[in-house]
Amino acid sequence: MSTPIELPKWADVSLVPILAVVVAFLVAGLVVLGIGENPVKATLLLLKGALGSGEGIGYTLYYATNFIFTGLAVAIAFHAGLFNIGGEGQATMGGLGAALICLRLDFLPWYIVLPLAILGAMAMGALWAFIPGYLQVKRGSHVVITTIMFNFLAATLVVYLLVNVIGKPGSMSPETRVFAASAHLPYLHEALAYFGIKIPKSPLNLSFVLALIASAFVWVLVWHTKLGYAIRTVGHSPTAATYAGISIGRITLITMAISGALAGMLAVNEILGVQGRLLLEFSSGYGFIGIAVALMGRAHPVGIVLASILFGILYQGGTELSFEMPRVTRDMIVAISGLVILFAGALDGLIRRPVAGVFARLLKSGA
Amino acid sequence: MPRLTHTMAGHAPAITLSDIDKRFGEVRANKNVNLTVASCSVHGIVGENGAGKSTLMSILYGFYEADRGTIHIHGREVRIRSPKEAIAVGIGMVHQHFMLVEPLSVIDNVMLGAEGGALIAKGEAQMRAALAKLAEVYGLVIDPDAIVGDLPVGLQQRVEILKALVRGADILILDEPTAVLTPDEAEQLFVLLRTLAAQGKTVILITHKLNEIMAVTDHVSVMRRGEMVATLETAKTSPAQLADQMVGRHVLLDVTKGPAKLGPLRLSVEHLVIRDAHASLRVKDISFQLRAGEILGLAGVAGNGQSEVLEALAGIITPTLGRIMLDGQDLLTLAPTPAERREQGVLHIPEDRQRMGLVPAFSAAESMILGFQSDDAFGTGPLLSTAAIKAHTAREMDLYDIRPRDASLKTAKFSGGNQQKIVLAREIEHYPKVLLVGQPTRGVDVGAIEFIHKRLIALRDAGVAILLVSVELDEIMSLSDRIIVMCGGVITGERTPETTNDRDLGLLMAGVTERAA
Numbered sequence: 001m002s003t004p005i006e007l008p009k010w011a012d013v014s015l016v017p018i019l020a021v022v023v024a025f026l027v028a029g030l031v032v033l034g035i036g037e038n039p040v041k042a043t044l045l046l047l048k049g050a051l052g053s054g055e056g057i058g059y060t061l062y063y064a065t066n067f068i069f070t071g072l073a074v075a076i077a078f079h080a081g082l083f084n085i086g087g088e089g090q091a092t093m094g095g096l097g098a099a100l101i102c103l104r105l106d107f108l109p110w111y112i113v114l115p116l117a118i119l120g121a122m123a124m125g126a127l128w129a130f131i132p133g134y135l136q137v138k139r140g141s142h143v144v145i146t147t148i149m150f151n152f153l154a155a156t157l158v159v160y161l162l163v164n165v166i167g168k169p170g171s172m173s174p175e176t177r178v179f180a181a182s183a184h185l186p187y188l189h190e191a192l193a194y195f196g197i198k199i200p201k202s203p204l205n206l207s208f209v210l211a212l213i214a215s216a217f218v219w220v221l222v223w224h225t226k227l228g229y230a231i232r233t234v235g236h237s238p239t240a241a242t243y244a245g246i247s248i249g250r251i252t253l254i255t256m257a258i259s260g261a262l263a264g265m266l267a268v269n270e271i272l273g274v275q276g277r278l279l280l281e282f283s284s285g286y287g288f289i290g291i292a293v294a295l296m297g298r299a300h301p302v303g304i305v306l307a308s309i310l311f312g313i314l315y316q317g318g319t320e321l322s323f324e325m326p327r328v329t330r331d332m333i334v335a336i337s338g339l340v341i342l343f344a345g346a347l348d349g350l351i352r353r354p355v356a357g358v359f360a361r362l363l364k365s366g367a
Numbered sequence: 368m369p370r371l372t373h374t375m376a377g378h379a380p381a382i383t384l385s386d387i388d389k390r391f392g393e394v395r396a397n398k399n400v401n402l403t404v405a406s407c408s409v410h411g412i413v414g415e416n417g418a419g420k421s422t423l424m425s426i427l428y429g430f431y432e433a434d435r436g437t438i439h440i441h442g443r444e445v446r447i448r449s450p451k452e453a454i455a456v457g458i459g460m461v462h463q464h465f466m467l468v469e470p471l472s473v474i475d476n477v478m479l480g481a482e483g484g485a486l487i488a489k490g491e492a493q494m495r496a497a498l499a500k501l502a503e504v505y506g507l508v509i510d511p512d513a514i515v516g517d518l519p520v521g522l523q524q525r526v527e528i529l530k531a532l533v534r535g536a537d538i539l540i541l542d543e544p545t546a547v548l549t550p551d552e553a554e555q556l557f558v559l560l561r562t563l564a565a566q567g568k569t570v571i572l573i574t575h576k577l578n579e580i581m582a583v584t585d586h587v588s589v590m591r592r593g594e595m596v597a598t599l600e601t602a603k604t605s606p607a608q609l610a611d612q613m614v615g616r617h618v619l620l621d622v623t624k625g626p627a628k629l630g631p632l633r634l635s636v637e638h639l640v641i642r643d644a645h646a647s648l649r650v651k652d653i654s655f656q657l658r659a660g661e662i663l664g665l666a667g668v669a670g671n672g673q674s675e676v677l678e679a680l681a682g683i684i685t686p687t688l689g690r691i692m693l694d695g696q697d698l699l700t701l702a703p704t705p706a707e708r709r710e711q712g713v714l715h716i717p718e719d720r721q722r723m724g725l726v727p728a729f730s731a732a733e734s735m736i737l738g739f740q741s742d743d744a745f746g747t748g749p750l751l752s753t754a755a756i757k758a759h760t761a762r763e764m765d766l767y768d769i770r771p772r773d774a775s776l777k778t779a780k781f782s783g784g785n786q787q788k789i790v791l792a793r794e795i796e797h798y799p800k801v802l803l804v805g806q807p808t809r810g811v812d813v814g815a816i817e818f819i820h821k822r823l824i825a826l827r828d829a830g831v832a833i834l835l836v837s838v839e840l841d842e843i844m845s846l847s848d849r850i851i852v853m854c855g856g857v858i859t860g861e862r863t864p865e866t867t868n869d870r871d872l873g874l875l876m877a878g879v880t881e882r883a884a
Contacts, residue, residue, distance in 0.1 A: 245706025
């Protein structure tokens with residue numbers, strides 16, 4: 001029984017996360033110091049790598065796109081009180097859905113094949129989340145358990161299909177043939193060149209625009225529709241939902257499907273935007289980091305976009321940093337990401353409590 | 368641990384609280400509170416919800432520490448930073464919700480946390496001796512080997528009291544102890560409290576029932592908005608005076624209502640049987656009828672099937688057998704779900720507004736449309752219009768005097784009374800044919816009780832059929848046109864307020880079906 005922590009909203013959504021990142025960087029700085037490098041220099045190199053050039057920014061936003069999709073997927077499930085940790089599997093299946101469409105139909109013009117491929121990615125992602133939802137509603141199997149098991153099922157299924165069914169004939173590596181150009185989502189530098197604007201080349205593609213549209217969609221859905229109201233009611237109070245005549249089972253199924261579709265869209269960025277073919281493990285952990293992104297963004301689309309850009313900076317800047325400072329390895333960057341997650345998510349109270357204390361004192365002296 | 372003897376304790380007051388101040392954020396829950404409790408007495412503390420009684424007692428029991436002020440126990444200044452320290456200075460607390468392990472025996476529960484070493488035998492022997500002594504001194508007789516879950520609520524409460532006493536408490540705080548008791552059990556509790564005081568213990572009784580204060584206390588302190596407004600000798604005050612002190616204005620305690628103008632038969636419940644999720648029988652074949660323009664009171668001790676009846680009528684649970692007829696049509700086939708019941712005009716003010724009637728994390732405006740979220744009035748098609756629900760809420764807040772008038776404020780930040788007004792406004796404004804009302808004034812302050820009762824009577828006079836489920840006998844007696852009593856899942860009797868009294872209803876609530884003399 002401790003005093004409830006109450007903060008002004010602006011402090012809750014901006015000050016606390018920023019302080020969490022600062023503290024995480026300070027602790028990470030100690031680690032860098034420990035291996036005999038200069039933490040200030042390392043931080044500057046990281047920031048320069050991520051934001052110091054047009055190309056760097058492109059890469060940062062390209063990584064951020066993945067985090068936005070998986071972060072939104074986790075967040076929408078949060079609002080219904082569901083913990084979808086199957087983003088990896090749903091993204092993998094999204095890749096399969098996009099690939100199946102492209103392999104069959106990439107002889108068609110882009111304005112037919114691309115929308116279909118995007119829908120294919122969303123549909124397969126949705127299906128892969130809908131099944132655990134259905135199992136929870138009908139059989140009482142908790143989605144935390146089933147979604148994580150479905151990650152393994154998705155990975156195994158795609159390996160099987162790539163090796164035995166849809167893999168490129170005669171190739172040693174488990175991947176499909178490269179799709180035709182009509183199935184390629186344009187890079188942003190290509191799209192802008194069309195309008196006469198020149199930006200440096202990077203893997204950043206139109207998926208980023210889709211990610212921003214998805215963020216707006218989630219914002220409208222959760223706070224400005226009747227379905228969103230029902231989702232939040234189920235998440236906050238299942239008993240009140242029952243009282244209000246909201247079917248918890250129906251909302252669980254719908255929410256899981258939307259969540260899975262969002263996770264599946266990661267494949268739009270990776271498969272349709274960058275790789276142009278289906279290959280193994282393109283989801284490479286984005287599904288799990290999405291959980292941290294959603295936590296840090298307080299399950300709000302604006303927060304998720306900001307948290308995604310932060311993780312994009314860490315990914316891109318970290319890669320550059322390990323080039324410039326060989327003693328700071330990739331693993332160090334993973335450790336720094338881990339510290340951010342630790343301070344922003346798990347040790348939230350560590351930051352929040354002193355901040356609340358300062359606010360309480362300010363209020364007292366002001367009153 | 369040095370313990371003051373009874374005679375020494377007689378000189379200094381048992382408790383002296385001086386200038387206690389406690390702030391939660393912007394709310395000052397206790398403002399310079401002073402309180403003196405004489406030892407060997409029963410001291411009542413009354414006040415509306417949010418008046419600061421619970422905060423004050425939590426400070427005394429070490430859940431919170433005061434921002435300012437001092438605590439003296441038997442004349443000695445102490446600092447109480449945790450319940451453990453409170454127990455060490457001889458303060459014990461009996462919570463409203465029991466802290467008991469039901470599958471364990473009485474002796475195990477009493478011993479829990481005071482086992483006295485790694486091996487249980489020695490501690491248990493000491494505990495048995497201690498219990499025997501308490502039984503002798505205070506008449507607190509209880510079988511130490513009985514399983515707590517099998518005991519009636521009144522005896523479970525005794526286990527809580529024993530737990531405090533064997534830990535050496537000589538100051539006992541009871542928080543709303545009679546909320547779960549039958550009138551008979553409450554009477555026994557009062558006898559016990561008097562005995563405890565006579566034998567040298569000091570008892571603090573927190574309650575909102577003024578008749579209990581009158582029946583059992585020596586002194587009574589009234590709190591209002593965080594301040595201690597009066598401490599009176601019980602013999603020299605009256606319920607009306609206390610009520611006025613609590614609210615700070617004159618309150619009408621008695622409900623005035625004209626005779627019922629009975630309309631046509633609205634609701635007919637026929638041979639209703641309800642089993643819970645564990646297939647145990649909760650309601651055993653009950654039938655009753657409700658007419659338009661009538662308030663039917665459903666009385667009983669909590670947990671005797673009334674809640675299940677209410678939820679079955681609202682469509683939240685499905686009865687095993689029986690029929691529920693509205694205007695001659697079977698609701699179980701016509702409108703099986705809560706949403707469909709609502710469309711048929713069967714509206715519901717649930718017993719548990721925190722868990723069911725509202726969503727505490729929502730804004731007031733969002734809670735104001737719970738159950739009616741699909742209405743076209745609140746947004747076209749799939750969209751929900753924030754502006755529309757806020758405007759709607761602002762109107763309701765004016766009509767029902769819901770304070771503060773802030774549709775964006777989180778529901779949890781409203782007081783119990785104002786939360787209940789949100790539920791009441793929402794359901795009444797959707798034109799009920801039948802209104803199911805569960806515990807409408809639980810945890811609601813005196814001023815709001817008056818308001819809610821008036822609204823329910825106005826609704827009755829407008830021809831609504833009202834089923835009122837309440838554990839407050841006063842409420843049942845003053846509002847109902849007809850009363851049915853449930854015990855153990857069956858109806859044990861039907862009365863009218865004119866032909867019955869508390870004692871008669873109490874016997875029916877305890878399952879004694881022969882008419883009392």
